[in-house]
Structures are given as C-alpha cells and as structure tokens.
Amino acid sequence: MLIKITGHPKSTCTQRVIAILNELGLEFEIEQPEWATQKSPEYLRDKHPFGKIPVLHEDGYQIFESRAIVRYLAAKHKPSLVPADLQKLGVLEQFLSIEYSYFDPPFSAWVFEKIIKPIFGHGQTDPVKLEELTKKVDSVLDVYEKLLVGKDYLTGEYSIADIAHLPCLSYVINNGYDLGDRPNVKRWWTNISEKPAWKKSIASVQK
C-alpha cells in the first residue's frame, strides 16, 4: 500500500519524513493541506490535534510527529538505522534528543526568518533578528564541533540521528550560512548531505 504524507515539501518536518522514506527506498505521495484547512475542526480531529504537518498514513495506520515517523519507519524497514544494542540505542536517543532540544529551535527559527516567512507571505526577513539567530546557530555548531571530534557521523555510524538534522542544516547552508572554521562539522555535513537519498529528497525544494 502506498504511503501518504500530509505535509508540505518546503517544511523541514515534512522533509525529515521524506528523507527517511527515500533512505528506505519507499514510494510515497504527499498531500498538501491548504493553510486554513490545517486548523479546521476536521483536520484537528482526523489528522493532527495541534494543526500541524506532517502526518503519516499507511494502510489505515496513522501517526504524526516527524521524529516519531522517522523512528517508526526505520525500525520497520531498516533496523540497522536503529541499533538493537541497548547502549548504542541510548547514544542514538541522546543525539535525537540533542537535535530536538538544542539544535532544532534556533535552526528552524533561522529557516523561518530567512526562507519560510517571505515565501509564505508572513513578512520580510528581519536582518537584526536573522543576525541574532545566526549567533545562536553558531553557538550550537560550536558544541557539535566538539561532539564530532574523530567521528564521521554523530553516533559513529550513519543513523536516523544524522537524518533528523538534514532538513534544517541543509536549508541554512544552502541559503548563505557559512560553517566557518569547523572541520568536524564540515566533514559530517559532507558525509550526510552527499547521500543519494538526501539529494533526491531536496531536489528543487530548498532554494
């Protein structure tokens, strides 16, 4: 049965799901809700109680939250992306939590300010705000530079923790953010962004 995603190809959360679907070689289609529909009583009742995207629909099964969808699809279709060894799983969960707690807030705010805001008619990019967000992104990547010492991937092996970072990291780098003097982050970025599945995922949607 074809997997359906309620989402928008430009949304970072939707791109996280697209990235894992392409990594797993699964076919899918995207159903884009109208902005207003996304807050309608029907949408809140039937798709997402918080009025957000993305939502996964698979043969009568439905879940929302991009990282939960990534975990579910990887565990189902490619368990090597989610280690069985409990200590390795703990490290993976640590990096997924780091992504959600410390990485995503400034990065998704940067993406909103620079890209999403003007595209979707929420106003022009505020350069002062963007500068503040750039400093926050800098601080997060300074920590990643240390976390990535001697490693090609966050946990040491390519995993869903790397995939979870791709949409926001890719957006900022493709839209003028300079990684600066951070050789470990640069090596990691090259390793994860050159995966064929990611290239397929962002073709024509991130610029």
Ligand SMILES: N[C@@H](CCC(=O)N[C@@H](CS)C(=O)NCC(=O)O)C(=O)O
């Ligand atoms: N933690 C959620 C976040 C969902 C979310 O904020 N989605 C955004 C797009 S990336 C959205 O629906 N924005 C529209 C809105 O807030 O009305 C996830 O990862 O799925």
